[in-house]
Amino acid sequence: MLNKEVADLRKDYRLASLDEQDVAPDPLQQFERWWKDATTGQLEEPNAMTLATSTPDGFPSARIVLLKSFDEEGFVFFTNYESQKAQDIAANPNVSLLFFWKELERQVRIYGTVSRTSSEISDEYYNSRPMGSRVGAIASPQSRIIPGRAFLEDSVRIVAERYVLEDPKRPVYWGGYVVKPVKVEFWQGRSSRLHDRILYSQEGGKWIIDRLAP
Secondary structure, eight states: OOOHHHHTOOOOOOSOOOOTTTSOSSHHHHHHHHHHHHHHTTOSOTTEEEEEEEOTTSOEEEEEEEOOEEETTEEEEEEETTSHHHHHHHHOOEEEEEEEEGGGTEEEEEEEEEEEOOHHHHHHHHHHSOHHHHHHHHHOOTTSOOSOHHHHHHHHHHHHHHTSSSOOOOOTTEEEEEEEEEEEEEEEOOGGGOOEEEEEEEETTEEEEEEEOO
16 A cells, blocks of 8 residues: 555755757767756755665665766765675676756766776775775775774774874775766756656767667
């Protein structure tokens, strides 16, 4: 039976529209346009994105990570190379990303293949982080079962004491990934659920632009 309180929740989208004739010829250029809107629109954490991977036994696995850079090579985020997401990526490098900017009534869905960034990029970003984040990256055995919060806090304290007089170096098990897109969908909410959906697909080194039914 439907829960009517939940089923009746709805919002009509009326802020903007999206037409094939108005979008950029390249999805990274179009993303940059929307990114500027998101970063100038007082959105909270516009760089938050859902990263979806597949576990080795076939289950979809999704979590929020933070976009740290993007260019013609793809979309960059950083994590522990021994984490669950990293294990998923090692088994299957096909992933998807999702941005949801509700204040703009927009979504961006990205399908692509993921690979590690260079160690230079990982070092540069790691060294730019606050000390607490650098210490945490060393101290936390991400995704592993631990006996309790006290274990984590003790690990952080031990690592922090070790680096009182020197800056920690990036651990080899922590660094960046870049998602190189093969498909990108831009979704603009419209009234009566007749949303605008523009899909970029890479074919033969070129981007093909199509409209999808909502």
